Amino acid sequence: MRPALSCPRCNFAVRExxxxxxxxxxxxxxxxxxxxxxxxxxRDGLEAVLQGARVPVWVPWPLPQGWIVxxxxxxxxxxxxxxxxxxxxxxxxxxxxxxxxxxxxxxxGVGLGARFAGLDGPDPGAQFATGPAAAVxxxxxHEFPLWNVExxxxxxxxxxxxxxxxxxxxxxxxxxxxMVEPLELRDLRDxxxxxxxxxxxxxxxxxx
Numbered sequence: 001m002r003p004a005l006s007c008p009r010c011n012f013a014v015r016e017x018x019x020x021x022x023x024x025x026x027x028x029x030x031x032x033x034x035x036x037x038x039x040x041x042x043r044d045g046l047e048a049v050l051q052g053a054r055v056p057v058w059v060p061w062p063l064p065q066g067w068i069v070x071x072x073x074x075x076x077x078x079x080x081x082x083x084x085x086x087x088x089x090x091x092x093x094x095x096x097x098x099x100x101x102x103x104x105x106x107x108x109g110v111g112l113g114a115r116f117a118g119l120d121g122p123d124p125g126a127q128f129a130t131g132p133a134a135a136v137x138x139x140x141x142h143e144f145p146l147w148n149v150e151x152x153x154x155x156x157x158x159x160x161x162x163x164x165x166x167x168x169x170x171x172x173x174x175x176x177x178x179m180v181e182p183l184e185l186r187d188l189r190d191x192x193x194x195x196x197x198x199x200x201x202x203x204x205x206x207x208x
Contacts, residue, residue: 009122022079032075035074052078053189055105059188070199073206075110086102100171101175104116113169116205124147137159137161153171154171155171155176
């Protein structure tokens with residue numbers, strides 16, 4: 001089944017390219033990259049995201065204790081390649097109960113991370129990164145700072161890695177305690193990343 005295509009910044013369906021335009025269009029946000037959200041939490045879903053990926057496909061590794069991968073979404077098409085992607089995970093909240101995490105990697109202007117963070121977007125905004133960093137991720141023996149993004153019912157962090165936005169959004173807000181210690185990430189595009197990922201039921205936070 002062909003994945004449903006929608007706007008990466010909202011729930012609106014997109015209009016496909018026509019003889020007048022090679023781009024997908026959202027009635028609210030204009031020209032956008034189509035979001036494929038019906039990608040299963042499985043090896044097949046992962047391969048669909050990796051195919052033509054022009055941005056990192058992030059996953060924490062090793063996974064936090066008890067966490068599993070619960071789905072993928074990718075913004076882009078055969079013409080553009082994947083220029084924004086989301087990896088969803090579920091696991092225990094450090095203070096008790098369940099928690100959800102979305103890791104978003106995207107080129108500037110895509111708007112997927114801002115959507116999940118609850119912002120109008122498409123990027124973190126003019127006041128972003130004006131204070132000290134709130135968290136750190138580790139990748140390739142380097143540390144990259146993340147800053148808090150003000151939201152209501154969730155914890156959201158954003159930063160830049162190799163010219164692309166990295167967003168990390170957690171529900172509920174208390175799950176942000178997972179970021180007290182640096183989180184080590186892997187880019188699943190890199191050679192030698194055939195990790196034995198545990199998959200679970202699809203995250204309800206993903207569109208579609």
